[in-house]
Amino acid sequence: MTDERKTNSFQIVGKNAALVDAWKKVTGEGLYTDDFRIAGLLTGKIVRSTRAHARIVKVDTSRALAMEGVRAVVTGLDPGAGVKFGVLPISKDETALAVDRVKYVGDCVAAVAADDEETATAAAESIEVEYEDLEPCLDPRKALQPQSVPLQTKSPDGTNLHKAVDQAFGDVEAAFQASAAVSGGRYEFAPVTHAFTEPHCVIAHFEPDGRLVVISAQQVPHYLHRAMAEVMQMPMHRIRIVRPMVGGGFGGKSDPFPHEMVAALLARRAGRPVKINFDREDVFLTNHGRHPTQYDIRIGMASDGAITGLDAKALIDGGAWGSFGVVTTYYNGVLSQGPYKIPNFRYSGRRVYTNKPPSGAMRGHGSVNARFAIESELDRLCEQLGLDPFDVRKKNALAPNSTTVNQFRITSTGLVECLDRTRAASQWDRKFRRMPYGRGIGLGCGFYISGSALPIHFDFHPDPKYGQIPQSTVHVKIDLDAGVTVHSLAADTGQGSDTMLAQCVAEPLGIPLSRVRVRTEDTDLAPIDLGSYSSRVTFMAGNAARNAAIAALEKLQIAAARLTGRPAQSFIARDEKLIDVTDPAVAVSFDAAVREAMRGTGALQATGSYQSPRLGGSFKGANAGLSPSYSFQAFVAEVEVDPETGAVRVTDVWAAHDCGRALNPVVVQGQIEGSVHMGLGQALSEDMRYLKGQVLNANLLDYKVFTSVDTPRIHSIVVESIDPEGPFGAKECGEGALAPVIPAVANAIYDAVGVRLTSVPMTAEKILAGIRKVGRGAKPKLPAGAAR
Amino acid sequence: MRKILLRLRVNGAHHEVAVRPSATVLDVVRDTLHLTGTKRGCDMGTCGCCTVLVDGRARLGCLTLAAEVEGCEVRTIESLREGEQLHPLQSAFAECGAAQCGFCTPGFLMTCSALLSRTPTPTPEQVKDAISGNLCRCTGYTKMYEAIDRAAAQMRTEPAREPELSSREAVSGGSR
Amino acid sequence: MILPSFELHRPSSLAEAIDLVRGFEARGESYDFLSGGTDLLANYKCKINVKRHVVSLRHLPELLGISRDSIGAGELLWRIAESQEIHESFPALAKAAEWVASPLIRESATIGGNLLQDTRCYHYNQTYWWRVAHESCLKAEADVCRVVPGEKTCVATYCGDLAPVLLCMGASVRLVGPDGSRDVPLSAFYIDEGIQRFVKKPSEILSEVRIPTEARRRKVAYRKLRLRQSIDFPDAGIAFAAELSGSRIVNCWIASTAVGSAALLHPDVAQKAMGRDLGEPLAGELAAALVASARPYRNTFFAPGYRKEMLGVLLRRAMAEVGGFEPAPSQSAAG
Structure with a gap:
């Protein structure tokens, strides 16, 4: 196969397609x-x-x-x-x-x-x-002390410590000494939860056998x-x-x-x-939402804007169980390694058990809280050093084909394009520090994994001493009806992964989506896939699907060769035909090729899989955060702050996200828009409140998910860096787009009223208290060096 | 508690159902009539996943007693399309990516169909307000605006649908 | 969440409803009236104060009708919000109706239900299991208040949007019961205690809201505080009404909601405005007086201190709307 990642002559990929199950959703016929x-x-x-x-x-x-x-x-x-x-x-x-x-x-x-x-x-x-x-x-700080009865018996020293991570690369303290400015602070995060509309539901049944x-x-x-x-x-x-x-x-x-x-x-x-x-209350009590966290951070910067070092310390409230918490503890540190070059890095994370509903993985897992802290401190440093926030982020952007200090392999990155396009689209230069008091604009960037390279079970570990079972396998079956059935265990939870699989199979086979049916709902039918988390599905299951389709295509090429006497490798699949590239007049219909391929063998079966390359260093914790590819974001938020009430209204968000290649642009935009909406909730309104360990607002009236009238105009900007290893160049788009909106709003609030908030949600009460402290009318000034 | 016998008209069909007096419209359409397109999201009137039409008006199925809609025309998502013909809102929601997980979608569609039957050319503000009692966690509502616009435009150029629902009922709040 | 069992009654006239009530009273059986259901049924799902009988008022023709003089208690909020007559005569009332909760709630909820809406509290509007875990509260199964330990009266918050506007309009409510009917001015209707809530006897049905002709002379404005601009109850609300002669206040009314257990007029504060010019600094002065007198509790979304402070902002903004002036920045936020 030629490397089709570099071409743009796709028939299916890159085109807007309705979700393959959309009709079930709009008719109410889909079964939940x-x-x-x-x-x-x-x-x-x-x-x-x-x-x-x-x-x-x-x-x-x-x-x-x-x-x-x-x-x-x-x-x-x-x-x-x-x-x-x-x-x-x-x-x-x-x-x-x-x-x-x-x-x-x-x-x-x-x-x-x-x-x-x-x-x-x-x-x-x-x-x-x-x-x-x-x-x-109930207090994570007290959880680090010895307990009369520790929550879990394995806790060391009788404390409620669940996981400790300590990592250091380079010399942070020396770097800070040599920096033009060092800025830092404590950031605090209220617990937030997923608030999906469908409550958990399960049916269990023993069959007669x-x-x-x-x-x-x-x-x-x-x-x-x-x-x-x-x-x-x-x-x-x-x-x-x-x-x-x-x-x-x-x-x-x-x-x-x-x-x-x-x-x-x-x-x-x-x-x-x-x-x-479940009733809605059960959903809140099951939780597994984002960890309430206390995040201490310091960042050093040289006078030219280069980041010299980052020192972070996280205290993470895990609730009663472990869940994904070990990963969370690592991610709070290691995912701070991007999207910027950070030559010196130190991180100390502690996750503790408390007597509260367990925290777990939530969209943007492990990266979201750190991003708020980092992007806020970068703006502080820019202000101290008289630098432009966009220029500084561009200067520090990780380069393509580079390696971070903790040995993440960076391949494709569209961060610079994300920055350029949001700057232009938001009319940043006319607005930043230039709007009237009460109105502001702010920037935040992000970075996220396209699936975890290292699986959590050794069965799937790529090292020969472990299982080496691919993380994603896809089966393609083509039978006499010449329809193509795709079997996978990637779970479509609304993000459109079934449609993505159909596209990744249809493109190599040169057939329309209407010929493809995707069956992902049943472990009896599907080969193993590690499912829909860590934003892995497009990259991993997508590659597996594409590989399966290519394997099926090889059989059809041989069949076409038998029918025409031309060499198999000269056939390409397009427009429901296998066409001889050397003589396009010679073509075999897809149906005819299928029938010929079935001669003597029956239905065509093909398998494709995806195994992440072996990546990373050999130090303790080196595996955490490794991904075959990373997404990048730059977001700008524009806000209006009512200086009398402290209420914030976000009017616009420009959200540029590098997804490698947008396999289905309308779906990519949908993921960006949904991420922005969810991020705004954590930024401004959502907060699981507790009363002596009991959730006080376990319902959708008191847990404030934004309605249509609270949600700003969202301008999604799809940036395509064309990843060398992603399916058709694609990488993740479902999670990375959440984190940047929080610091973008925080930085915009600062621009509007001069109030720098370090805890979320950024409620009207906090903003009003901030306005009182800095004085009304305290609009930050444009730094001399940043004027354009 | 003894059950009561209700005569309900749902999606144009008459049903006699024996239910607890406290059964809601949502309980009856899902659990008695097995019209499962109407979803139970919060069950407390906050999320709008259970929205159905009662005499052409969007109503919360979870906070409306089934006994209170006797004599009314109840319509659920299952009746929005005519045979194989999707309602313009349904095709627009599918094509524009306005439905992601789809769980809130039936509720939004019922709310929007009530809106467009009264206000064929809503302003963006009217659309935003009209859907502000339905929560969506996937889309940020953005793609819905495009879908509703597209459907409204299509409906204006097509002959009126929903003939059995008189406009008089639709505007007079015949739900009482 | 299954609704607990009850016997449902669907009388078709007010007289029939009163007859039912007579029977319940005679037999000592508990009952509730059901109107829109958005408040009562939500509470019932939480097993809050469930009664044996539920009497639906949705089929009583006597409870319908909208005019400048009277609004039937069974009128839906969307109808009031969209009523030409209300829009023209009492735009603030239309606005208040339009701002209640969400569009879907307004399709079911009635003006009568809004006025009689149960008081709310973080410790009360919870499921049965939650209340058991929390050992419940004064207003439900226990005899202690969880907001103010030791308090023997309930401090749950009344969160209706229409009451403050109607208070400022001088409206009254007609109560019909087994012993006949009576009109009670709204100003004498509410009781600032979370359990008693109002003077209506359990057996009385609120049948209509009566609006005096002088209401038409008053310019009224309503402002509310809430986090989301849909769905949420008010965390504070202020209505302001004035009869003006030029810019001079001949008479004025201030009413609050969502900061106590009742919607209340604040005559002491309003008194300071008589004969004065409607503008700053009067607005600032009244706002300060109102804030000083308010005592919200920690039982809704925003902190009580914030809600208290916001009362002043809301009042100044309502006064500015009525007077047609720009409100000056508040003292408090200026630091």
Whole structure:
């Protein structure tokens, strides 16, 4: 094959395409988990802990068991209910139900399955749990001290420390000594959560032959498959995971969850299918949202604007369980290595357990909080040194084909183009420091992985001493109807990955999307894929799909050669034909090629896979943050601040994102726009509030997701750096676009009213207090050196 | 609690259903009539995923008792298209990328169809306001504006749809 | 979230509804009235104060009708917001109706329901499980207040948008019960206590809002504070009304919402404006007086100190709208 990444003569790739399942969504015919209708289906309800930290003395289920219509009751003593699981094999600390101790208000203690919701609710409420209260640990700072009863038994020194990461490259202190300016501060982050519109839902069902079928709103069916096998003590081949349409995930459906295990335990006990459909409150209590964090940072800068060093320290509040927390602890540091050259770097991260709903992975996992701190401090340094924020970021931008100090391999980068285009589109030079008091404009940049190069299970590790199973495998099947079926376990959660797979298969085969059907919902049908998280799907599953299509094409080329007597390699696939490039008059229809290829063999099968190259250094933690490619962003936000109320209205966001190649531009724009919306929530309005460890606003009225009238005009700018290894040059676009909007808004608020906020959400109250402190009318001045 | 017998007209068909008196429209369309296109997002009137039309007006299915819509024409997402013919809003939402995960989409579509049947040429501000009771976590609403504009333009050039719904009902709030 | 069971009654006339109530009272059975349902049913889903009987008022013709003199309690908020008559005569009332919650809520919610809306509190508007975990509160299953420990009266917040405007218009409500009907001025209707809330007896039905002719002479403005510009309840709201002779205030009214357990007039503050010119510095003076008198609690989204301070800003902006002047920067924010 020629390297088609460099060409622009695509027929499918790069063209706007409606999602292949869009019609199901607009007609309401798509089935989400709660839409399945199964005979004999029972309703499951979970009994949740009312205590933040307590020993379970007794769980009295007798009243529930005696109720008419109750079919099963399970507690932590049920077989399997106490088996430890967790998304990361190195930090399995969850159980389906609390065995002897509850760890947060909302922890799962028992569960019932009943004929209907009314009975199930009454039965769950009838279960009496006797507790012996223990001292809860709610403050992450106190979690670092020895505890009377540590949350997890493995905690070192009796503290609630979960993970410590310390990394240093170069000499930060010496670099700071030699810097023209060093700026730093403490940044604080309230907990935020995914707030997808579809609450978690699961159906578990034992088929008559004893096989377990689990239908669940999941981003990573494979991890659920593994965890379910361990908890239910069944071999994986006796379990089938079905992932129907998913109403948004954003990281919040990427762990294997206790409620999924509970549904299976109930189904086993009841001998009937059981559904657990969450109320909105359950969703908040399950959480796994972005970690509340305290982030201390210092950045040094030379007088010419070159970054000399970065020193960061993170205290990360993990809540009751590990989840993805080990990764979070690394990412808070290592993902600060981009998008700028940072010659000296030091990071110290501590993730602690507290008696709160667990934190986990959320869109932009691990990079978002650090970005707010870094981009804010860069603006401070620019101001101190009289430099222009755009120029400084451009000067420091990581170069293509370079290596960071912690040995990330940088291949493609469109950061400079992102900067140039947002600067122009936002009319920055006319606005920055030049608008009337109360109006401001600000810049923020970003950087994110296109999937993690190193998988979390050794089975998929590329080193020969481990499994070397590719992270993504795609099967393509072409049968007599000459339709192309794509099998993959990449989970479409609304981001459009099914459509992406269809495009990556259709392009090499020269066929329209209407010939392609994508089947990704079933572990029985699909080869393993590590699912939809860490923004990996386009890069990894996309490459696997493309490789599978190319393998299928080879068979069709041979068939075309047989039919025409021309050499196989002279055929290209285009317009539903295999065409001889040396003589375009010689062509075989796709259908004819398929029939010929099936001669003596039957349906065509082809496999493609993706395995990340071996990357990175050999120091401890070198694997964290490695990715075959990185995305880059530059965003500008324009705001109006009401100086009397402190209220901020973001009027416009110009969001330039380098996605390598936009396989489906309208979808890329959608990802950027959605990321901006979600980032604005963390910036301005969203905040999981707690009262003695109990979530105070576990509903969509009090947890403030922006409505249409709160959301600014979003101008997405798609930058295409054409990645050398991405499928058709593509890389991620689903996560990196969240982080930059937060510092962009913060820097814009500073431009508007001279108030520099260091904690999110940046509420009206904080801004008003800031205005009072700096004085009204304190509009920052344009630095002399930055005038254009 | 004993059930009550309700006579409901949903998507043009008559149904007799025996439900708890406290059953909501959402409960009945999803769990009794198995019209699962209407979604349960927050169940507390905040997200709008459960929006249905009652006599042509957009209503929250989760906070409306089924018993209260006896004698009314209830329409759910399943009735928005005519046979194989998608409603202009449906095709526009699909083509413009206005539906990502799709879970909020039926609610938005019902809200928008109510809007366009009353206001065929809404201003951008009217559109923004009209959808401000429906939450979307995927799109930032941006692509929806384009889709609604496109659908409105198409509907203005096409013969009026929804003939069985009289304009008198639609404007007089016949929901009572 | 399943609604708890109740018996639903759908009377078709006011008299029939009152008869039902008579029966419940005689048998000592609990009941609630249901109008739009956006408040009551949400609370019911949380198992908050669920009654045995629910009497729907949605089918009572007596509760309908919109004119300059009277608005039926069953009129939907969107109808009030879009009513030509209300727009022309009482634009602030139309605005307040248009600003309630979200468009979808306004499709169901009624003016009567808005006036009688239950008071709200972080410790109260929670699910049953949440309240159990929190050992509940005074207004629900317990006998202690969680906002002000030791408090024996409830400080839950009344968050209706229409009441302050109607207070400034001098409106009254008609209450119809088994013992006949009575009109109560809105100014004497609310009780600043989160459980009692108002003087309406449980057996009385609010049938209409009556607007006096003098309301037409008043210029009214309403301002509210909320984070999102849709969906959210007000975290503070101020209505200001004045009868002017030129720019001189002949008479004026100030009413607040969402800072206490009731929507209330502030005659002491308004008194300072009599005979004065409507403009700065009067606005600043009244704002300071209003802020000094307010005592919001920590039970809604914004912190009480902020809500208190914002009352002044809202009042100055409402006065500026009525007087047609630019409000000067507030003292507080000027530092």
